[in-house]
Amino acid sequence: VAEKVFVTPGEAIQDVFDGATIMFGGFVTAGTPANLILALVERGTTGLTGIANNIGLGGRIDDLCEKRQLRKMIASFAIRASGARSSRFEAQYRAGEVELELVPQGTLAERIRAGGAGIGGFYTPTGAGTPMAEGKEIRVIDGREQVLEYGLRADFAFVRANRGDRAGNLSFRMAERNFNAVMATAADVVIAEVEELVETGEIETERVDVPGIYIDRIVQGARHEARWYP
Amino acid sequence: MAMRVAQELRDGMAVNLGIGLPTLVANYVPKEMTVWFQAENGILGYGGIAPDDEFDQDLINAGGQPVTLRPGACFFDSAASFAMIRGGHVDLTVLGGLQVSERGDLANWIVPERGGGSVGGAMDLAAGARRVIVVMDHTTKWGEPRIMRECAYPLTAPECVDLVVTDLAVIEVTRGGLALREVAPGVSAEEVQAVTGAPLTIPPELREMRF
Numbered sequence: 001v002a003e004k005v006f007v008t009p010g011e012a013i014q015d016v017f018d019g020a021t022i023m024f025g026g027f028v029t030a031g032t033p034a035n036l037i038l039a040l041v042e043r044g045t046t047g048l049t050g051i052a053n054n055i056g057l058g059g060r061i062d063d064l065c066e067k068r069q070l071r072k073m074i075a076s077f078a079i080r081a082s083g084a085r086s087s088r089f090e091a092q093y094r095a096g097e098v099e100l101e102l103v104p105q106g107t108l109a110e111r112i113r114a115g116g117a118g119i120g121g122f123y124t125p126t127g128a129g130t131p132m133a134e135g136k137e138i139r140v141i142d143g144r145e146q147v148l149e150y151g152l153r154a155d156f157a158f159v160r161a162n163r164g165d166r167a168g169n170l171s172f173r174m175a176e177r178n179f180n181a182v183m184a185t186a187a188d189v190v191i192a193e194v195e196e197l198v199e200t201g202e203i204e205t206e207r208v209d210v211p212g213i214y215i216d217r218i219v220q221g222a223r224h225e226a227r228w229y230p
Numbered sequence: 231m232a233m234r235v236a237q238e239l240r241d242g243m244a245v246n247l248g249i250g251l252p253t254l255v256a257n258y259v260p261k262e263m264t265v266w267f268q269a270e271n272g273i274l275g276y277g278g279i280a281p282d283d284e285f286d287q288d289l290i291n292a293g294g295q296p297v298t299l300r301p302g303a304c305f306f307d308s309a310a311s312f313a314m315i316r317g318g319h320v321d322l323t324v325l326g327g328l329q330v331s332e333r334g335d336l337a338n339w340i341v342p343e344r345g346g347g348s349v350g351g352a353m354d355l356a357a358g359a360r361r362v363i364v365v366m367d368h369t370t371k372w373g374e375p376r377i378m379r380e381c382a383y384p385l386t387a388p389e390c391v392d393l394v395v396t397d398l399a400v401i402e403v404t405r406g407g408l409a410l411r412e413v414a415p416g417v418s419a420e421e422v423q424a425v426t427g428a429p430l431t432i433p434p435e436l437r438e439m440r441f
């Protein structure tokens with residue numbers, strides 16, 4: 001059996017290449033793989049396409065803008081309509097230095113789920129009659145306009161859970177599972193950081209949220225305190 | 231406005247509150263009522279906003295605010311959360327708004343001159359929830375109507391809004407257009423019409439908003 005446990009986050013991400021597409025789990029402050037993201041900042045890989053629910057709201061992904069590592073971001077929440085609380089990402093977006101593909105949150109989650117489940121695409125009423133539907137195939141199903149959306153996959157996924165074992169099984173705490181659970185299914189290489197790394201069998205079977213076969217690498221990393229900024 | 235919206239809650243409902251003003255609705259649930267508040271980041275059954283000193287970064291709503299849990303609460307992942315929303319299992323959503331049209335089109339995710347934008351779960355909620363209430367100021371800071379014949383801003387979803395609650399009035403979107411239902415204390419129907427960019431049907435039994 002291949003060893004999944006890595007000692008440091010830096011070693012766990014050592015083959016992330018320039019131009020890679022990376023999914024980042026987490027939702028604002030909950031379940032962000034901060035140790036892996038900081039290792040990526042340290043590594044300095046550039047030309048990255050990031051996929052995450054949000055950027056620039058007290059999560060860590062905005063740190064990738066410090067050394068201009070992002071080429072493109074696919075997210076549901078990036079720049080507030082109110083103009084409040086600008087981020088480094090927003091500054092680079094306004095300067096035309098990064099691209100933003102805004103995706104409705106449910107469509108983003110379902111595209112990732114489809115990508116991980118071997119489903120090519122699906123039709124949804126979300127986004128019909130809005131700019132999100134421009135250039136996309138529309139069908140009327142059950143009397144409603146529905147938009148064709150494609151599955152989404154990545155080269156790497158960085159996810160976080162409270163507990164993990166040597167076999168890669170993950171167990172979440174509270175609302176930490178958010179995008180982490182689906183992203184774990186949708187990348188070629190899935191790297192998990194966990195607060196507590198335990199021996200295989202120590203997580204109660206009924207408490208395993210992500211089956212270990214989805215996880216390629218696992219590394220221990222203490223939670224980074226994050227605050228909410230209204 | 232949040233107090234008025236809270237009167238639309240019913241016992242046993244699953245309700246999603248949008249970011250900003252709508253989150254305040256959670257503070258006005260009648261004591262005897264059980265309402266299952268859904269947060270699209272994967273919680274059903276949060277109670278209200280938690281005090282700052284009880285902040286737990288893993289226990290937040292979709293706006294990133296710390297929340298408390300009520301008995302019977304549960305967690306799930308984002309795909310399951312939106313299956314709940316998109317599958318019509320959420321009875322009511324309360325969303326903030328920038329503009330609402332007379333057909334109930336909603337625009338609330340981008341101000342074109344500012345660019346960027348953030349859609350979050352708004353399009354999924356507007357398209358998927360059984361009932362959509364929009365809560366917003368009746369006019370812009372400059373006194374321009376936000377309720378109009380056609381939205382000028384890009385839409386969140388067409389023909390999705392059921393009820394609009396503003397600082398001046400409660401307006402229902404009907405097949406026949408906008409119907410004024412209630413006015414704020416001290417405000418007349420004529421005053422509401424004057425700052426509304428679409429015709430309002432004014433019923434003879436116009437009520438005053440109660441809190």
